[in-house]
Amino acid sequence: MDDIGQLVTDCLCIFASQVVFFAIGWVFFMKQLFANYEVHNGIVQALFSITFSLSCTLFELIILDILSYVHYLSKEVYWTVSLTGITIVLIVILPMYFAYLLATMIPFISKPKHQRIISVIGWLTFMYIFWKLDQPFTNLSGDGFLLSLEQCISRIGILGVTLIGALSGFGAVNAPYTYMSYFIKPIDEKSIEAMENKLLETEKHILVKKKKLVLLDNESYQPIANRSGTGQVFGRLMGYFSGGWGSQDSRQLTTEIKSLEELARQLFLETVELHSIRERMEFSKTLKGKYFNAVGYIFSAYCCYKLIMTTINILLQRVGKKDPISRTLEIMVIYLKINVDVTFWNQFISFLMVGVIVITSIRGLLLTFSKLFSNVSSTRSSNLIVLFLAEIMGMYFVSTILLMRMNLPLKYRKSITSVFGDLQFDIYHKWFDLIFLISALISMGCLYLAHKTPVEKPQYN
Amino acid sequence: MASLLDSSIHAHTLIPESGRSVKILVVGDSEVGKTSLVHLLCHKVPLSRPLYTTGCSLEVKVHEHFSDKTDVSSRELFYLEFWDIGGSIAYEKSRYLFYDSADGIVLVHDLTNRNSHDNLRKWLKGVLTDRNKVQGKKGHKYTNSDDYGKGFDAEIYTNSAMPAIIIGTKKDLSRSSNELISHSSLATDINAQVIAVNCRKASDFTPGAPEMQCLNAFFDKVICQKYYSQTSLPREEEISDLGSSRRGSWLRQFTQSLNSSFST
Numbered sequence: 001m002d003d004i005g006q007l008v009t010d011c012l013c014i015f016a017s018q019v020v021f022f023a024i025g026w027v028f029f030m031k032q033l034f035a036n037y038e039v040h041n042g043i044v045q046a047l048f049s050i051t052f053s054l055s056c057t058l059f060e061l062i063i064l065d066i067l068s069y070v071h072y073l074s075k076e077v078y079w080t081v082s083l084t085g086i087t088i089v090l091i092v093i094l095p096m097y098f099a100y101l102l103a104t105m106i107p108f109i110s111k112p113k114h115q116r117i118i119s120v121i122g123w124l125t126f127m128y129i130f131w132k133l134d135q136p137f138t139n140l141s142g143d144g145f146l147l148s149l150e151q152c153i154s155r156i157g158i159l160g161v162t163l164i165g166a167l168s169g170f171g172a173v174n175a176p177y178t179y180m181s182y183f184i185k186p187i188d189e190k191s192i193e194a195m196e197n198k199l200l201e202t203e204k205h206i207l208v209k210k211k212k213l214v215l216l217d218n219e220s221y222q223p224i225a226n227r228s229g230t231g232q233v234f235g236r237l238m239g240y241f242s243g244g245w246g247s248q249d250s251r252q253l254t255t256e257i258k259s260l261e262e263l264a265r266q267l268f269l270e271t272v273e274l275h276s277i278r279e280r281m282e283f284s285k286t287l288k289g290k291y292f293n294a295v296g297y298i299f300s301a302y303c304c305y306k307l308i309m310t311t312i313n314i315l316l317q318r319v320g321k322k323d324p325i326s327r328t329l330e331i332m333v334i335y336l337k338i339n340v341d342v343t344f345w346n347q348f349i350s351f352l353m354v355g356v357i358v359i360t361s362i363r364g365l366l367l368t369f370s371k372l373f374s375n376v377s378s379t380r381s382s383n384l385i386v387l388f389l390a391e392i393m394g395m396y397f398v399s400t401i402l403l404m405r406m407n408l409p410l411k412y413r414k415s416i417t418s419v420f421g422d423l424q425f426d427i428y429h430k431w432f433d434l435i436f437l438i439s440a441l442i443s444m445g446c447l448y449l450a451h452k453t454p455v456e457k458p459q460y461n
Numbered sequence: 462m463a464s465l466l467d468s469s470i471h472a473h474t475l476i477p478e479s480g481r482s483v484k485i486l487v488v489g490d491s492e493v494g495k496t497s498l499v500h501l502l503c504h505k506v507p508l509s510r511p512l513y514t515t516g517c518s519l520e521v522k523v524h525e526h527f528s529d530k531t532d533v534s535s536r537e538l539f540y541l542e543f544w545d546i547g548g549s550i551a552y553e554k555s556r557y558l559f560y561d562s563a564d565g566i567v568l569v570h571d572l573t574n575r576n577s578h579d580n581l582r583k584w585l586k587g588v589l590t591d592r593n594k595v596q597g598k599k600g601h602k603y604t605n606s607d608d609y610g611k612g613f614d615a616e617i618y619t620n621s622a623m624p625a626i627i628i629g630t631k632k633d634l635s636r637s638s639n640e641l642i643s644h645s646s647l648a649t650d651i652n653a654q655v656i657a658v659n660c661r662k663a664s665d666f667t668p669g670a671p672e673m674q675c676l677n678a679f680f681d682k683v684i685c686q687k688y689y690s691q692t693s694l695p696r697e698e699e700i701s702d703l704g705s706s707r708r709g710s711w712l713r714q715f716t717q718s719l720n721s722s723f724s725t
């Protein structure tokens with residue numbers, strides 16, 4: 001009886017926390033992502049919040065596991081429920097609804113029945129590609145059933161790990177570049193002023209020419225002295241029949257105006273870039289900026305270390321066996337002869353580390369989403385982009401858990417291992433190292449090119 | 462022939478290239494339809510393929526202004542310069558360059574998107590505060606767009622004496638346009654007209670349409686404010702008023718309204 005009572009209370013608590021996560025996702029969607037749009041489609045908002053809630057539940061279960069707050073039975077139940085839930089959402093619901101929305105947007109298909117058929121076809125294509133992900137990785141998850149949870153999770157893991165590797169590689173190279181003042185090209189105030197003046201002068205030229213064009217197109221507004229032709233009546237008739245001087249002038253004016261407008265656009269974009277460089281410079285002089293600069297140096301040192309380690313790992317085909325926490329404690333006990341209560345510190349530090357990773361990855365992901373969304377989306381594509389982001393978010397969080405396993409001590413590793421079944425975790429780590437390296441190298445190349453070639457100034461005679 | 466006779470009578474009111482002009486800013490969130498609106502106003506045909514506006518897109522229209530409504534010969538011609546400012550978030554720190562010496566402002570929002578109407582306060586405040594931030598002024602601080610949302614002060618607007626009009630676009634796609642028009646709190650705050658248009662057809666912009674009449678009245682107000690009014694404050698005073706206490710504000714508004722009623 002006691003056990004069942006405990007089970008029920010635990011489940012209710014976890015369910016309550018799920019509702020809280022759902023509310024957080026809902027509010028984030030409304031206030032941040034869709035800050036400039038009106039939400040017409042409540043289903044998209046609900047799906048995003050559900051994905052967020054399920055992902056956070058997974059993290060929560062790991063933390064609870066470390067803290068040993070929860071009865072082991074309820075843990076098992078909830079793990080299975082959450083994993084099944086998120087798998088269904090990621091593989092079935094999100095892609096299906098995405099395909100359905102896409103089908104509704106195609107202009108020449110209007111009947112709902114056709115739209116549904118097309119969305120099912122779209123989903124089946126997705127499932128086929130999803131299934132074929134197993135090819136390059138031999139024996140990823142043993143001989144499980146075709147549609148078993150392990151098979152699906154293994155593939156989600158591959159996609160998610162690729163994503164994390166690519167983002168980490170890019171972040172590792174980009175963060176030092178953005179924050180270290182070593183890379184910020186100094187811009188003096190005079191050149192910015194010169195650029196702004198050029199822009200405003202060009203706009204003035206455009207206005208003058210447009211006024212000329214308006215006068216040419218509407219002859220009745222012109223003073224009589226400017227009229228074409230010798231006599232007024234004769235001049236007007238000539239204008240009507242020959243399409244004469246007036247239209248040639250106006251065609252020439254139109255081309256001149258077009259090239260001036262193009263110049264104005266270029267100048268404006270350059271001005272925007274100069275302003276952002278100036279802002280970065282001013283930020284680097286503030287206290288916060290100096291702090292970020294120092295962190296940037298430390299971070300770039302860490303990233304160099306990580307790159308070297310991953311290269312070695314790949315070349316030597318090795319994967320670390322012992323997690324850093326236990327290793328540190330081991331060093332402290334054996335070599336430094338410090339007496340520490342290994343079990344307690346193991347738990348505490350694991351909890352801290354997992355907590356920090358979880359919070360920073362959630363926060364980082366949500367911030368990146370908001371920025372990306374405001375840059376990329378338009379009124380028509382906003383729903384599609386949000387669904388895509390929800391899918392990425394689910395995969396990202398599931399794979400974070402997979403990768404986190406290596407950093408946890410043996411005792412806590414077991415819970416993840418038991419839940420995820422018979423997955424070959426080593427493959428994920430090797431794959432992550434590879435993608436991390438490739439992504440970092442590509443980002444370095446791109447940033448180098450962007451840094452070296454200055455923006456070409458358009459010539460205008 | 463008749464037009465030729467008319468033009469000979471009004472020869473003294475025809476407009477040369479260097480004729481008088483007013484600068485009207487057209488602002489609003491990205492994709493509400495500012496470029497389509499301005500194109501329709503100036504070229505009388507809808508814009509077939511609108512693109513995102515980078516920076517600022519300029520259009521010019523000649524407007525007939527009658528200083529005396531009953532006298533046809535009091536017609537004067539003015540250039541209306543429409544500065545259609547791109548609403549992308551990427552350009553928000555550089556937009557202030559275009560706000561200098563504007564005479565009127567058109568606030569555009571999308572009737573299918575409630576948030577674009579609520580953001581108009583931020584736009585208005587942005588224009589009013591950034592107008593003085595032109596190049597060469599030392600010591601200016603760059604305001605974040607978050608700051609614009611806090612405490613939009615209708616008093617700043619009244620002091621600036623810049624006529625405004627609020628236009629809601631995409632009337633054909635919206636179901637609640639009338640509701641929005643009658644309940645726009647921003648419109649009551651700044652005493653502006655609110656109209657709803659469909660920028661894909663020219664029907665709302667024919668001379669007889671009520672929306673076009675409203676727009677013409679707005680243009681007349683801008684022209685009067687710039688060329689025929691004695692009550693407009695010099696521009697620098699508006700920003701120093703930001704620091705003034707609230708106690709004096711109602712007194713100031715009262716005296717200003719007295720001044721304006723006595724001078725016209």
